[in-house]
Amino acid sequence: MLFAVGGGGDPERHRPLLDHFTAQGHQVIAPSFPRLHPQQATWDDYLARPLGLVEALRDVAPDAEVAVIGHSIGAWAGLCLAGATPWSKEGEPLDVPRDSRVSRLVLYTPPAGWFAAPGALDAVKVPILAYVGELDTFVPASEVEVLKTAPAEVDLRVVPKAGHFSFVHVPPPGMDEDPEFDRDRFLAAMVDETYEFVTTG
Template identity: 30%
Template sequence: MIDYFFAGYTKINIDSISKETKLPLHIFYPSDIPEKLEKLGPFQLDLAVDATPKNGNYPLVIFSHGSGSMPLLFRTLGQYLARNGFIIGMLEHPGNNRVDNSLVDTVDNLISRPTDLQTAIDWFWETSEFKSILISETVSLIGHSMGGYSALALAGGKPTPLPQEAADARPLILAKDPRVKSIILLAPATVWFREKGALSDIDIPILMYTAVLDTFTPKMPHAYIVMEGINNTKQIIYREVENAGHFSFMSVYPNELKSAALPPSQDPPGFNRQDFLDRLNPEIAEFLLKAI
């Protein structure tokens, strides 16, 4: 695809449903204000920070990061989609991020993650400055690792907690959001949908990638759970990425930050993450456009 816009960027904190905590939200969007190199935490990226959004009618995408992770590890995906006419909100899940991981391995986390996504969607359409330039009642979800769980849960999946999360594991009753029109799963974590019928209510296009050398969420069982649990398998496009690892879907780390002690900065020997992302990002954008 060809870049048509400059990538605007802003960060805000929105109220959670309980109002007891804030949801940090990184927003990438089309603008006609030229970009310049900006510092985002430990990273740098060409962006038009706090620029006025360009008038238009754009699809909304919500991104969910993995357990104990952060949204800016996918910053170049946000930049790419904004340049190509999408508005994407990348939220940081309270209690399951790199700074505060207090909800890991809890039922509360299984409930709050899809609720966070729904809160962000509601904010965009109800109170944000972007609501007038969004395609109404349509949203796509992208999730990496545990973010894949979040996307499937909000789209109608019925998760069952793992034994370490609940001694008496029963399926959770979560709200399905009918506004979700497509899902992209990147090395998804899906074992909470292992029970028969857990994904049977999902009937929307799904683009799913797994990494051949992924030791965290390997194809078996994670991708198989999706492929066997979705009734209409024609809705699934599946890609298996040769020689890739679990973190190969993330933006490339600056050389000065790469370290064997920092797994997200590492790939299997011989794997070129930048070359892969140069192919992946256009595939994601093409799928999202077809799913509108």
């Protein structure tokens, strides 16, 4: 399992998820990255994410099957590896690395607006389980609907009362949840659902 962390760059914030896979005997690769600040980030900063994921797989067998699980910009990077083509604000397709070993994608709050151009997801054919929070102000649930244009099996789940960081076991300081959202219960279910999706079918 390759875990692609979000903008904060620290996979330790997802430790219970990673440990669940490790405990079941799976190889887990979860590289760290420098913090990404969207307001100041350049294209090279974004491109460093899928490039770093490919580098992290350098010692993995060429015929291995790799499930990619990612949060936010990590989910974006996972889509790139699986064949998606992001488009710039200027309306140009962007060149990103691919990896034919990607066999499944689990995407938490993927910023799918990068892939809204016609045909941007045509090469993504692996099964996808995607989550987005009903109250996410960074990635609106409507934005993620574009994933359904991929020629793949797509299970898209909009989580009631969840926000952008509801999928992180240790969220950034000051991130409050909706009082109706049972965070611990959701995260436990999310880990189980993620594992089942990755290991069955």
